[in-house]
Amino acid sequence: MTDTVSQLCKLLEPFNTNGTVLSAATDISTDLNIDSVTVMDFVMEVEDHFDIEIPLNVLSETRTVADLAKVVEARTKKG
Amino acid sequence: MDLLAKLATISDRHMRMKALGGDAVGVVNEKLISPTRALIDGRETILAGTNNYMGITFDAECIAAGQKALAEFGTGTTGSRIANGSFSLHRELELEFATFLDRKHCIVFTTGYQANLGMMSGLAGARDTIYLDADSHSSIYDGCTLSGAKLVRFRHNDAADLDKRLARGEADEGGKLVVLEGIYSMMGDRAPLADFVEVKKKHGFQLLVDEAHSFGVLGPHGRGLADEAGLEKEVDFVVGTFSKSVGAIGGFGAGDHPYFEYLRYAMRPYMFTASSSPASIATSLAAIRKLAAEPQRRKKLAENSARLFHGFKDLGLELGCDVVSPVVAVRCPDEPSTIAMWGALLKAGVYVNIALPPGTPNKLCLLRCSVSAAHSDAEIDRIIELFGAVVAQGHGKKVANG
Ligand SMILES: Cc1ncc(COP(=O)(O)O)c(C=O)c1O
Numbered sequence: 001m002t003d004t005v006s007q008l009c010k011l012l013e014p015f016n017t018n019g020t021v022l023s024a025a026t027d028i029s030t031d032l033n034i035d036s037v038t039v040m041d042f043v044m045e046v047e048d049h050f051d052i053e054i055p056l057n058v059l060s061e062t063r064t065v066a067d068l069a070k071v072v073e074a075r076t077k078k079g
Numbered sequence: 080m081d082l083l084a085k086l087a088t089i090s091d092r093h094m095r096m097k098a099l100g101g102d103a104v105g106v107v108n109e110k111l112i113s114p115t116r117a118l119i120d121g122r123e124t125i126l127a128g129t130n131n132y133m134g135i136t137f138d139a140e141c142i143a144a145g146q147k148a149l150a151e152f153g154t155g156t157t158g159s160r161i162a163n164g165s166f167s168l169h170r171e172l173e174l175e176f177a178t179f180l181d182r183k184h185c186i187v188f189t190t191g192y193q194a195n196l197g198m199m200s201g202l203a204g205a206r207d208t209i210y211l212d213a214d215s216h217s218s219i220y221d222g223c224t225l226s227g228a229k230l231v232r233f234r235h236n237d238a239a240d241l242d243k244r245l246a247r248g249e250a251d252e253g254g255k256l257v258v259l260e261g262i263y264s265m266m267g268d269r270a271p272l273a274d275f276v277e278v279k280k281k282h283g284f285q286l287l288v289d290e291a292h293s294f295g296v297l298g299p300h301g302r303g304l305a306d307e308a309g310l311e312k313e314v315d316f317v318v319g320t321f322s323k324s325v326g327a328i329g330g331f332g333a334g335d336h337p338y339f340e341y342l343r344y345a346m347r348p349y350m351f352t353a354s355s356s357p358a359s360i361a362t363s364l365a366a367i368r369k370l371a372a373e374p375q376r377r378k379k380l381a382e383n384s385a386r387l388f389h390g391f392k393d394l395g396l397e398l399g400c401d402v403v404s405p406v407v408a409v410r411c412p413d414e415p416s417t418i419a420m421w422g423a424l425l426k427a428g429v430y431v432n433i434a435l436p437p438g439t440p441n442k443l444c445l446l447r448c449s450v451s452a453a454h455s456d457a458e459i460d461r462i463i464e465l466f467g468a469v470v471a472q473g474h475g476k477k478v479a480n481g
Contacts, residue, residue, distance in 0.1 A: 035437035040232060044213070053247045056223075056230040
């Protein structure tokens with residue numbers, strides 16, 4: 001597990017109400033059975049944890065923890 | 080693959096709802112008796128979830144104005160505002176609204192939903208950024224998506240959080256639009272406008288306030304939250320709807336910008352749909368005159384709102400916000416109990432809105448009331464009494480668990 005992935009899994013834990021084992025392959029919305037608003041709330045936590053901006057526009061192409069890790073890594077480098 | 084297969088989960092949820100407390104999303108008003116009463120399932124029911132804040136829907140002058148327009152202009156406009164669908168009534172309403180709002184320009188839309196779609200997409204484009212409150216109404220989210228702008232969501236009513244997010248985007252070129260609501264439709268709380276204006280002075284964005292639930296309701300002139308806060312000069316664009324205090328259907332966008340009128344040719348939800356029907360425009364026109372001439376409606380609404388708020392507080396109910404507001408949301412423990420209590424309230428004779436995730440902030444389950452100036456004291460007291468019997472006594476919990 002990369003460092004970003006493990007940090008994201010930790011941030012995701014409070015949203016994990018069905019006991020899914022979290023990994024890079026976890027589909028944030030369908031595996032955890034959380035709705036679109038909750039996904040946005042989670043991403044807000046990610047933004048603040050890494051002090052980056054993740055516009056809502058990129059979320060439509062971000063399904064798994066690995067996808068989100070890629071977004072985070074690209075944006076932390078920039079900053 | 081069947082396209083509709085994905086609706087199976089919605090179907091399951093709907094069936095569960097019907098089994099628990101009734102079809103809370105399929106209520107039919109069989110007959111309207113007054114702005115605050117209807118026949119539902121054959122029973123006379125007090126309406127406590129209509130957004131009919133001014134109780135103006137059965138006003139004799141509004142009805143007469145609608146009937147006259149129907150006779151003179153026909154049943155429909157059969158066209159877009161930029162083609163054959165602009166009647167003198169539409170222009171008259173725009174001028175009257177601009178005057179009421181003390182704005183240079185006003186554009187009327189077919190619904191409030193389309194007003195938000197139109198304004199967001201007309202104001203912001205691919206190079207711009209829209210900063211929207213996390214609890215924004217779906218029409219704001221959808222308008223933002225339609226705009227193609229970069230979308231950044233900030234924590235609800237948190238000006239410091241917006242400040243931080245604006246700082247992250249400091250290097251961005253392009254315009255910045257911040258979107259707030261006067262009164263938030265689910266919880267009834269207001270935007271802390273003065274705090275956001277401070278952030279505006281620091282970062283320099285353009286500010287839009289959706290006054291859907293506050294128009295006609297707040298402020299010395301009934302123009303909404305910015306009017307109440309004395310900060311209208313700081314608000315660049317106002318959006319609103321005719322579906323609440325105005326008691327009709329339609330929406331508006333207003334502002335003072337010298338290019339404002341050109342938005343008409345840049346907003347697809349304005350251009351590619353037929354304009355509001357003559358009757359609806361005429362009743363809106365009559366209603367706005369009433370709102371201007373009869374400030375006592377606002378006063379009565381405030382009194383009724385306070386009566387319901389304090390009555391609920393005395394029952395020990397947990398409410399959506401801690402200030403008196405015409406939107407009074409009661410927090411409930413979970414979805415099954417909320418549905419059961421909703422059904423019990425309806426059977427006992429009061430209709431309220433049910434609000435469940437993802438339509439609510441923070442996964443809350445709510446029984447949402449909206450107050451009308453037309454509610455009598457006796458009706459408000461009856462709503463309180465029934466919430467006391469059904470909600471405060473934990474009736475829902477018993478039903479859900481047993
Ligand atoms: C905040 C807000 N904006 C816009 C709308 C849309 O208004 P309309 O019902 O006219 O489409 C609503 C109400 O539904 C609302 O609550």
